Amino acid sequence: MSQFSSFGLAPHLLAALERASIVTPTQVQSEAIAPACQGRDILATAQTGTGKTFAYLLPLLTHIHTDRSRMGLVLVPTRELAIQVRSSIDQLCGRGSMRIGLLIGGEPIFKQIQSLKNKPQIIIGTPGRILDHLDRGTLVLQHCSFFVLDEVDRMLDMGFSQQLSAVHQHLPESVQTLMFSATMPKIIAVLAEKYLKNPHRITIGSVTQPVVNVKQDIVYTQENEKFDCLVKELEKYEGSVIIFRKTKRDTEYLAKKLKDKGHSAEVIHGDLRQHKRVLIVDQFRKELFRIIVATDIASRGIDVSHVKLVINYDLPLSPEDYVHRIGRTGRAGKEGFAVSFVVPSENRIWDNIKRFMQGESYSSHIRSDSYSKQRRDGDRFKNDRRRSGRGYGYGEGRPSHFNRSRGNEDQGFSGRRSFNREDDVSGQRSSHFSNDRLEQPKRSERPYGGRESSFVDKQEDSRSSRSSHYNRGRSYDRPSGERSSTFGRRRSNGSNHRISTSI
Structure with a gap:
């Protein structure tokens, strides 16, 4: 197993690793750090918890240490991961030793604009907020020489494909790019062909399984x-x-x-x-x-x-x-x-x-x-007409598409609404549950001759029939001692x- 001292890292980074009692590199760190320090593009897939963050931060910090005018960009899917990356840099370099811009949703944008005026050496952010600053002109990436895409599969899964392409268009062609992912769907291979130049390919363990412990x-x-x-x-x-x-x-x-x-x-x-x-x-x-x-x-x-x-x-x-x-x-x-x-x-x-x-x-x-x-x-549906909706109960029985919230929106200076899509994937992925079935048809499309009363009567008959069918063998409204035999066997x-x- 290689040692950190054999990778050509900056001396202050080796001292920080020793202070943190990090002596032996993980497998992904052993295979990624040396090629990255030599200027090669990296495409790495490794299981969670294997040390991918240090695998790209150590080459990035060494890259900037050799030339303080250089600039690096780290894109991550969520605010929490961005804050964690910032914390890892502080651990390696000491707090305040480098100019870092943290561009994430949920934070006042005017403070971020102020931090960008200080010309940060490393920018860490989520795709939506990074693109927002690029559109405003408050962020310029023409001098960026080191680009990291962390948790690429997650960003694609959250629908950031177009944002990634838009951000990449602002980068110079000579930028060194590192892509790290925990899984390897086919779309990542497509992106790698687009973004990477003769990448060093790394695969650690199974990309479909967690670590063995x-x-x-x-x-x-x-x-x-x-x-x-x-x-x-x-x-x-x-x-x-x-x-x-x-x-x-x-x-x-x-x-x-x-x-x-x-x-x-x-x-x-x-x-x-x-x-x-x-x-x-x-x-x-x-x-x-x-x-x-x-x-x-x-x-x-x-x-x-x-x-x-x-x-x-x-x-x-x-x-x-x-x-x-x-x-x-x-x-x-x-x-x-x-x-x-x-x-x-x-x-x-x-x-x-x-x-x-x-x-x-x-x-x-x-x-x-x-x-x-x-x-x-009928596992999650209660026969209680006093409750709102179409028979759903409260709390843990509600499907995700009934719990959408506008809490993920934040307002920028320009009055546009930008959605922090990294905030809650579970709410977004339910978008292809269609709500069309809840809408009343237009009068011209109504059956039974287009008469309002006939349509409503037929609809109520249908609901009544459907309700009796769904509640067959159920015991929500029965005393506990009167459960049907079918329900009793299942439960x-x-x-x-x-x-x-x-x-």
Whole structure:
């Protein structure tokens, strides 16, 4: 194994690594640092928690150390990851030793404009805010000589492809580019051909699996029994915990239930103000509370070494997100545990995750099928006409497309609305759930001769018939002792069972 001293790094960086007791480079660092310091483009894929941040920061800082007039740009998908990268630079160089511009959503843009006037040597930011500054003319990249794309797969998954292309057009042709990713979808290979020149290719481990020191368990259960299972899991393990849910509202609901049970828990999602998110992550890192309940905003970018357990309270619809969620534990060579709850309506989602982690192809159209299955099974739908909507209950039963919020918007100087798409992926990915079915047809398209009363009467008859069909064999409005035999069999004692897996 190579040593950091053999890579040609700046002396102050070697001293900082020694002070941090970082003696031996990880595999991705061993294979990436030397070629990057020699000026080569890099295309690297490695599992989460393998040290990719230092693999590009050490060459970048050495690159700037040799010529203080040089400039570097680091693009990341989320605010949390941008702040983490900034913290890593401070760890290596000392706070205030370099001029750094942090350009992320949720922060006052006028402060960022002021920092850009100081001509920062390194700019770290998210694609949306970087492009905003480029459009305003407050950021100029014609002298940028080192370009890093971190978590490329995540940025593409969040829909930043056009923003990446727009940013790349502002860079000089001679720029050195490093691309790092945890997975390798085909679109990344296409981008690599476009952005990279004769890249040095690095692949560490399996790009479809987490690191081997994460033990995965599956708990098959029912929707209304999840919380009891969660309490048991929390009692079984020690250490810090991250619990993932699909929507912002669900995180708030679950955190409140945990607090009522005496657990110390906080939430993190895209609706929180930036200073609040930073405060929560900092307190979690200092172990001031044990549990974070989060949306997929935390599935990357939160590097907390003492996280012992990750719980997928709701399965992610993207298999890649599953890998990144459980990658929050087992970091820096430590042992970690991941527990996933699977309800009947999520069986196809779990099958897709297993196929992905075994390197097989999987269906990308799971969303609408899973949603239809929920309607048929009635796992999340309550027969209570007093509640609003189309029969949905509150809290953990609500699909993600009912919990969209305008909290991800921020207002710029020019009066335009720019969306911080990095804030909450779980809310965006549900966009192809169509709401057209809730709209009334135009009068010219109404059946039954276009008469208003006939259409409404027929619609009410249809709803009544559909309601009786959905509630067949269900017991939401029955006393506990009057459950149907079908319902009783499906919800019988012992329906929760646990499976350990090493996919």
